[in-house]
Amino acid sequence: MQKIYNPNRSTWSEILKRPTQTLEDIESTVLDVFNQVNINGNNAITQFTEKFDKVLLDSMLVSEEEIDDAKQLVSKELKEAIILAKSNIEAFHAAQKTERVSIETVNGVNCWQEKRPIQKVGLYIPGGTAPLFSTILMLAVPANIAGCKEIVLCSPPDKEGKINPAILYTANLCGVTKIFKVGGIQAIAGMTFGTETIPQVYKIFGPGNQFVTVAKQLATKFGVAIDMPAGPSELLVVADDTANASFVASDLLSQAEHGKDSQVILVSTSKKLIEEVESEVTKQCAVLPRKEIAQAAIANSKLIYVEKDTQALELINEYGPEHFIVCVADQDFYVDNIVNAGSVFIGNYTPESAGDYASGTNHTLPTNGYAKQYSGVNLDSFMKSMTFQKISEEGIKSIGNAIEIMAEAEGLQAHKNAVTLRLNSLNS
Incomplete structure (x- = not known):
């Protein structure tokens, strides 16, 4: 990790730059896939799945038999963990329901606002090196609470043409109406235009790599809404001498193992802690199963020393992290004054992975600085506010x-x- 001491403000934009490709590097590929899917539907989906996922499928729709088989392959312990997480996520998102807002602005002019569900939503669930079945909980649970009628899920198949059993089990548990073995750009294109098999949806949710992120942005040009431009994962930790260096290192690595294009940053007012965390990162990374991925992400990451909390906060708000962990003596200063962050984790015993899985908050969050203008996914993400007026x-x-x-x-x-x-x- 690159260590930076007291960076001048004029260098912040360069220091905080994400390790992402430029739009021009990706857009032509995405546009080609979109055009082919729009014209050729299922045939194009099948061809791109063979090209990108190295499997030729007879059917992209997951059958009831496949779902039943998946239920038998998921361990009792994992099922119990998923059910616990689902319960917490349901509780937190159900609490976000709001009543009708009504007012008589002047005598005889009644105005009110009500929320109605988006009827058809599409969920993109990454498979690949880490099948993110937890993301189904974060998306399908609030979609059901909101009352969405059609919940379509796409996830890439493995080389045997299968989807991870935990993904199928969780999707079925959470009321997903149709599951498709389709990943990447072609999945977003399929849900954007609709094909002979994949329904067209009104809004697409879910994280993905840089190609999926650009594909979602392109979908908006064809009348489909998206949750946010959610790309490669990122984490920023602010810590001082009261923090536990091994905890901080574990949090940094928990995001680094997501992908080689992930980014993690430590901002600290303690040079001693920076040295301790760097040592812990090296030690813990060495024994990780996804060591190669984590090491590549760590190479893109920073250890930044600043002298004062005020400087640290200003830098953090400039970055706008997806995940923000606060491990300092004066927690209230950061909690009260942070304005640009997707989700905030407070204290030495609040790991970011709690929000990823089971605390109840949503882990689908804005990345790449979009926390400055986007919220993370919540119940309202699956609803529309409609206004009414009646005048006498x-x-x-x-x-x-x-x-x-x-x-x-x-x-x-x-x-x-x-x-x-x-x-x-x-x-x-």
Whole structure:
């Protein structure tokens, strides 16, 4: 990890740069896949699955038999862990329900807002080197609480044409309506346009690599909404001498093992802690099964020393981390003043992996600095706010003249007429 001491503010943008490819490196590939899927549907999906996932499928739709088989392959202990996590996630997201907001703005003018579910949603679940069945909990659970009618899931198959049993078990447990063995760009394209087999959806959720992230962004050009531009995982820890160096190192490595393009950063007011954490990272990384991946991510990562908490906070808000761990004596300073972070983990006994799995919060979060303007996935992500208004005779008299004046000032005579006709009918 690169150690940086008291960086000048003018260098922050360079120091905090993510290890991602530029859009130009990826967009042409994504656009080609989208065009092919739009034109050729299932045939294109099958061809790209063979090209990228190295398997030729007879059917991309997961059968009931495959789901039943998967249930038998998941251990009792894992099932119990998944059920516990599901319960906590349900509790936290159900608590986010809000009642109808209603007000009479003036006599006779009643306005209210209600939330309605998005009818058709698509969930993308990475498979690859780490089958993220936990992401199904984070997406399908709130989708069901919201009342989404159709929940479509896509996940890449392995070279035998199968999806990890834990993914199938969790998807079935959480009420997913259809599961497809499709990954990568072609999965996002399939849910964007719809094919002979894959339904078109209204909004796509889920993390992925840089190609999936760009594919989701491209989907918005074809009338499909997305949760956020969620790309490679990242973590920033702020820590001082009160932190446990081995805990901090384990948190950094927990994100580094996600992928070679992940990034982890430690910001500290203690040079001693930085040295201890660096040593712990080396020691712990050496015994990880995903050591090669973690080492590649660590190479993109930073250990940054600053003298004051105020400097640290300013730098952290500039970065806008996906995950932010606070392990300092003055926790309140950071908790009260952080404005750009996807999810915050407070104290030595709050590992980021708790949020990834079972604390109840959602782990689908904005990366690449998008925490400055995006929220993580929550119950409202699966809903739309609709406004209503009902105006009585008294109400139109109260606001009618103001509407006429404003419409005329904008040169919109038909708008004015829609009010004038009503007012005249009441005066006749």
